[in-house]
Amino acid sequence: MTIRSLLSRKGRSFLTMLGIVIGVAGVIVIISLGAGAQSLVLGQVNKLGSNLLSIQPGKSDPNGPPVQAFGVVITSLVNSDADALRSPTQVPHAAAVSAVVRGSATVTWENKSVDTNFVGTDSGYPNVVNFTMQEGQFMNQPDADGSANVVVLGSTVASELFDGTGVDPIGQVIKVRNASQTTAGGIPLRVDGVITPRGTAFFQDQDDQIILPLNLGEEQLLGIHYLQAINVKVDSADNIDRTITDITNVLKQRHHILTDKDIDFTVRNQATAVDLLTTITSALSLFLTSMAAISLIVGGIGILNIMLATVAERTREIGLRKAVGATNAMIMRQFLLEAGTLTLIGGAIGILVGVLTSYLMSVLMKKLGFDWDFVISITSIVLAVGVSALTGVVFGLYPSFKASRLNPIDALRYE
């Protein structure tokens, strides 16, 4: 009887359900997007490795941008600093230490040229940063720590130079020159390996770079005698604070710093960055949840609208049913069943639409190159369906409450 009653007013039933579908689907999609964004951001950070500390020249707020972002060049961090940090007595919990310089470069092979970025680093680099080799091998220790003419290519650079030529990059000699150097030619480097694609991290293509020995990059490409960063991997998360202290002490001593306000370096804790990002994405999620709540309210108002529009007609109908013998309890049960069925079916459809839309969005995001996870929050589903069902049932029962107090004839004549 409930189904027939609902089918007899198809238009109104459909519109009521639509309100619920929109509310439920809206909540699911919005919360899923928020969760996906959060996992994307955190995933990016975790991609770079965990338990990482990054020492940068210049004093700045460890949670703020580095001094270099303001165009300031500090030259106080040097190669021997990195060596000092490798001392097991002074920094016992440093699992790996790697010094880094960066710049942009133009890479040439045969008659092809590509502009890319280079990282000049040492043999500690693979222990600090997460990556695997697609082909060949990373620079071996003597080569990396010396100034051997070797290079490792990111997969994008390898593709741009060698795809379609049928030539294996390993063993080939490419020429590298700093983008600011105008002289033709460049430094010849032998390709030792190609790095497995890593995708984007913080919207930078990690595959669009080459890695070469620290000294080569420092002296021959950039012409400097200082470092841009020293990265340290700590052996365990519990030792991070201790290691920060150790590093600070070592560098203060080496740089002859007596008071803290004279410190000329910054130790950045990746974990703090993660916390900050989590805070940001949580705030984003909160914002999105508010949007989701609004979506539910809109859906609820839609339901209320439809229910109110039919109150007079339904009150008259209740009057008739009472006139032929229905008790208040029977009327209530009928309306509860109708409202319940509508909200449940609407909720089910809303879940389907919401999950499907979220899935399609995650597929789209992945196609755009983002490392997007398809996340569905069960809490959001329960919340959305619960609120919509409550709204539908409460407003669906309203006419029966109204009419229960009337005599049948008054309900029949209700306007």
Add this chain to the structure above:
Amino acid sequence: MPIIKVENLTKDYTNEGVLTSVLHGINFSMEQGEFVAIMGPSGSGKSTLMHILSFLDSSTSGVYEFEGKDTKDFDKDYLAKLRNERIGFVFQSFNLLARTTVLDNVKLPLIYSNKKNHDDLAKKALADVGLSHRLDFFTNQISGGEKQRVAIARALVCDPAVIFADEPTGNLDSKSGNAVLEILQKLNDKGHTIILVTHEMDTANHAKRIIHIKDGMIIDDELVKNRTIASPDKELKK
């Protein structure tokens, strides 16, 4: 024992602080098997009286005994039971459920009853009013006369003690009106008790007894002398 007995029945309405007295002390009684017409001009209180007698409305004061029991002791659920099992009501404006078939309309009272075989009972009631060929039609697909016959079938389906009809021919053409009165007379012949409300003498003459009501009071109560018997070739004079 009279099936309906009313003593000093009054009914007042209060609308936005204004008190309107509609019934000023009604006294009458009716036996089982009677066919009574309550007749009066517009505003006389006849419909109000009818609604109270059929438990669609409640009185303000006075005594109403139904089948020998004082109705003031009846609670809401018991009144609903009576409306289902002992009363059948036919409205002037039919009051059928829209977007519902003829058969489902007649089955409506059965849903609230303890009876089984809803389909069989409903089909029988529709056969009694000559509408077996319209079972699956929707209410908007049938004529006014047919709608009223559906309403009568619905009123009959739970085998009530009394059938109330409030201006049953009011919205019908003369031919259909005649057909409806013919059905009511046949039902009375079979033993059903019928109370009819009308403002037209011609309709009232189809009953066996007429109670005249004016300004909320009974002014006459007479037996019909030259009763009109409805038949298929006649038309109701309006």
